Amino acid sequence: SQTIHQWPATLVQPVGSPLSLECTVEGTSNPNLYWYRQAAGRGLQLLFYSVGIGQISSEVPQNLSASRPQDRQFILSSKKLLLSDSGFYLCAWSRLRSSYEQYFGPGTRLTVT
Amino acid sequence: AQTVTQSQPEMSVQEAETVTLSCTYDTSESDYYLFWYKQPPSRQMILVIRQEAYKQQNATENRFSVNFQKAAKSFSLKISDSQLGDAAMYFCAYTHTGEPSGGGADGLTFGKGTHLIIQP
Known part of the structure; x- marks a missing residue:
């Protein structure tokens, strides 16, 4: 069966600091991958999606970036x-x-403080 | 651009009764999928049910069923025999399937959600 992992679960960072969030999928190959953000009391907003290694599409201009170094x-x-x-x-x-x-x-x- | 609207910020239902959550969407595409996702307090997004636009038959998954009205662009979720574990945020979502950027590669467009409360 397929599982998807994310870490860390919780993060508190000061303004101006760097960020790295990781996501890995097990049990499948060549998946489409997506990053969403959910603000308080709102639905999900698509940030990035990827159909393959090194292929990233951005939906929202911002100071975030995404990468897909492995499948x-x-x-x-x-x-x-x-x-x-x-x-x-x-x-x-x-x-x-x-x-x-x-x-x-x-x-x-x-949480950015 | 596609939009998904959930007009009920909050709904309340007695345990064991039936509740219907509303969703409307706007698209110029003819091929698409619609989904209902559940987000309990753990915040894990869980797929409840999906509907292919080309299918006239409404999808059903145990106590969950949809009323898909393609011409009206309406996609409501009915929960029968409500249980305490059904309490959650429910999100309606849309994705189109046509080329060139379809094929499942595009993300989902979500509504803002309906908070479902189950009264014991």
Whole structure:
């Protein structure tokens, strides 16, 4: 069966510090991978998606970036965090051209102070 | 751009009764999927049910069923025999399937969610 991991689960970082959130998927190959952000009391906003190693599409201009160094690894980064980067970050995967549903990881709660 | 609207920020239902959550969407695409996701207090997003736009038959998963009205662009979720464990945020979501950026590669567009409260 497939599982998706995210770490860390919780993170508190000062403004201006760097960020690295990691997501890995097990039990499948060549998945589509996604990063979403959920602000308090709101739905999920798509940040990045990837259909393969090194292939990243950005949906929202911001100071965040994403990378996919391995088939089942997806990393969300920032060089300098802003207060507005606080939120709940979710990674998800889906099968290419399959039933289109996405499966989510447990999320990372990021607080920028 | 596609939009998904959930007009009920909060709903409350007695345990064992039936509740319907509303969702409308706007798209110019003809091929797409719709989903309902559940987010309990743990914040893990859990897929509840999905509907393919080309299928006229409404999807059903145990106590969960949908009423898909393609012409009206409406996609409601009915929960029968509500249980305490159903208490959560429920999100309606959309993705299109057509080329060139389809094929499941695009992300989901979510509504803002409905907070479902189950009264014991």
